[in-house]
Amino acid sequence: MPKRIISIIVFPGSNCDRDLAIAIQNHLNVKTQYVWHDNSKIDNYEMIFIPGGFSFGDYLRAGVLATKSPALGEVIRLAKKGVPIIGICNGFQILTECNLLDGTLMNNKNQLFICDKSYLKIENNKSIFSKNLKKSVVQFPIAHAQGNFFASNDSLKELEDNNQIIFRYCSKQGVINEKNNPNGSLNNIAGITNKQKNILGMMPHPERAINKFDDQDGVLFFNGLKELL
């Protein structure tokens, strides 16, 4: 049995690593360890997080340069072994760029960076990442320039048919429509898993919704992962 430590992969330019570590420590009650991108071995892999930020400046395309780091090679290997992996924001972009997740994240429809609150409908409450969320709509902040989810028709159909869509942008009341789609994502998709459902990618930031002065739905998210340990 590996030690109970969660790994957070850190790339040059990651900037949500600290916030994520705090959320995990406080609400999942488990230690975290940063893994610098040039390590080709990850010792603690009970669960792996890929944080938000601007890995390698988001140059070329958000997330793509990070996929060439040694640590990502290891993430891919462990992913195939079924290790739970969660990529948030830039982490989601990285996971699509290295094909662990389907689709891609294009520029926001309005061509601007968007920082705002977002409401998310829990579309699949059976997945290991969402089954303990206890709410049907949660609120997490978003902050990204490339969060406009796109996938080919075939991929999209698969995502929908397999219940791989975990979160969709919606109104406070849970209405999913164009008006409540902040960035132009296909079918309001905000978070998906892979087919095996051990990898989650999401644009919104649950780690930014854990403080008393925030809306605290992030606490539910991290608490809900306890079962995985």
Next chain:
Amino acid sequence: MIYRVYINYKKGILDPESEAIKKTISNMGFKSLKNLSKGKFFDIEISEKKNGLKEIEKISKDLLSNPVIENFKIIKK
């Protein structure tokens, strides 16, 4: 040896940037605009070698382009 790699969106992909530019152009009063699409290119210089093209192909596929939405084309300059 210099290669130029052209990258553009696959057919049918709606590129929000091009859409926005198109709108601005017609707001600017240019009525004859029929279509506009955007792409990027990379000029890559490598040292003279046998399988240079192969390498450029690999880089274009694995790094420079995103196969979900983009095509690439390589020409030798």
Next chain:
Amino acid sequence: MIYRVYINYKKGILDPESEAIKKTISNMGFKSLKNLSKGKFFDIEISEKKNGLKEIEKISKDLLSNPVIENFKIIKK
């Protein structure tokens, strides 16, 4: 009529993106890379008309390129 407008950085302008890509490529093991520079292009289709090129020039200058840091070049396709 389709025009293609090429846009690239003026000489000497810092292009951190190309630097980052170059570094990644050599980390990927491609040792023969000597240089890489980046640019973008627009394919613009307009209806047949006399001073089409003039219009494209104006759009390229006023909208598509940033004359402070970029150059543009137009070719007819």
Next chain:
Amino acid sequence: MKKISQKTIKEHGLSKNEYSLINNILKREPNILELGIFSVMWSEHCSYKSTKKWLKTLPTSGKSVICGPGENAGIIDIGDEDAIVFKMESHNHPSFIEPYQGAATGVGGIMRDIFTMGARPIANLNSLRFGAPKHPKTKNLLSGVVKGIGDYGNCVGIPTVGGECFFHESYNNNILVNAMCVGLVKKNKIFYSTAKGIGNPIIYVGSKTGRDGIHGATMASAEFDDQSESSRPQVQVGDPFMEKLLLESCLELMKEDAIIAIQDMGAAGLTSSSFEMASKGSCGVKLYLDLVPCREENMSPYEMMLSETQERMLMIVKPTKKKLTIDIFRKWGLEAVEIGEITNTGNMEIFFKKNLVGKLPIKPLAESSPEYDRPSKKPKTIKKKGNYKNFSIKDALVKIISSPNHSSKKWIFNQYDRSVMCDTIFSSEESDAAVVRVHNSNKAIAITCDCNPIFCNSNPKLGAAIGVAESWRNLISSGAEPIAITDNLNFGNPEKEEIMYQIKEAIEGIKMACEVLKYPVVSGNVSLYNETNKKSIIPTPVIGGVGLIKKLSHAKGFKMNFGDKIFLVGESLGHLELSELNRICNKNTGKPPPLDLKKELKNGLFIKNFIKKHHSVVSGCHDLSDGGLILALAELVLKNKKGIKVKIPKNVKKIKEWFFCEDQSRYIIIVKNEKELISSAKINEINLQEVAIVDGNSFSIINQFEISVKKLISYNNTWFKRFVQI
């Protein structure tokens, strides 16, 4: 060696007198490299020659001040061994030339000033001034500047939590982009820029040097450098990714006992950073320019010394820690290079290709830099008579909240990542001051930037003092104890007597207000020559204030709940001159409202103490500024999406004046229960009026009118959306 021509001297912005001073210092004529160095060191930007005399009069000390002006940024003590480092800086001209890069590099520059001192930046703010919305350049400038600010701070991962944005035709060709950064450091981990230790290595790290932003005078250097086709002044391009790497690597290195002095390469790059460090430490330096990492080929010593390539740092490290230094930077993918050493000669000696190409005495160059007492004269006030308009209270309110300067700035602030770092309690749309938690603690700091250039234009002294008072008020409203300010003095050409008058008066006004409010100036910046074709901007001394909130429960924003009561604190005298109301009515002349600093202090301390003592009773608080009471109330309705019912007190005679006057030193406070408020106001002899209750879904003034919350929001949102979309 070629002799320096009159033309070259002039192109370097040096006067005849200054040139002979140079000859006296060197006891010979300078060469072109030396001339270039003098010109940047003695530029207005680096030497403050027109303002130094007046800046010296500002109050800069106080019980919380750890470091006042003179370093990269000011530092204040916030208890528990924590200190706050902050400063504001302008990037006006570069942002007009290239709005995206200009604004981005402005943000980058000010953040480097903060982390140079060992502090982790925790908040960015900005104060923006654009020309009239209908001016053809305004829209592009606005979009570029906002995107530039956002992209840079977002990428580095520092929240941009606040700011202001104001349109006025006097900025048509001179926009103002002032960026403020606030950082957090442990008191015993502060780094300064005083060089020490003969033989210690000078280390360069960061971007490679290119020909970016070389002093406009570079053109002149072409006479001396035939292959300088490409040496035309170039725009500085920002690389926020590099900034992030520098930030993290410097902070990591700062944990080791390696750095003796550190300085970012800001304006005048390698020149000013090396001069300042050596001058402060009274030592000399040797620089070997062949070792400077260059991005372009064939760069001349002149170009290397004057380049303003961004994201570069210079530091002096302990010789025994050189390897460690290089290793830490390498881990972050950065190459640190030794480019020189500290000497005891008191001279800067510059070597290139084995030759000594420049030799300058450091102290004299720094210390005998010119200082002017430029003549000043009060400008004549021009009385313009216009077509006055008249509006009903309702129409005036609608007109104001739909106007460019008061319509919702959501389009702007949504481009700024405000939630990264997870410590933002309020960004500036939620409270008068942005409130950012001190990481891992139960306290927070409040930050604001303010200036009312309309007041300053009519009376620079009073206007500037009002700016200080307003920032103080903003901090108070957020539940903070105001501590200190930074300032950014934006003016036209100081060689004009009328402008010099504005500068002197504004500084006097800041001094006056800061002294009474015990609110010292710990850092700042001056931006002069903001004029085009003889048209100057209106005086814009921006004040950036910082305060401490000792307990998170004291932090207050614009929040209100149904059933709450809204009270007005302070006296309303009915001053309408230069008010928002008068301006929409086309009455643009007159005086700013009077400012009684004693009363300001009294009312402010009352609010501060009340919030502290009765924080659970206070839902929210808001200060009154432009637009007066009615706008402050409307803002609460807009932010909370809740209605209020306003009841005009019986003793109010002139209703319009009461609603729209811009008298100073006033607040509105929203309470769940009025008992304590009424009794403490009585004890403290504070003017208090009950004005409204939170109720329903419209903004309604009893016996006057009613506007639904929905409608009010749509008036407020429309202008900006339309403006940026066309």
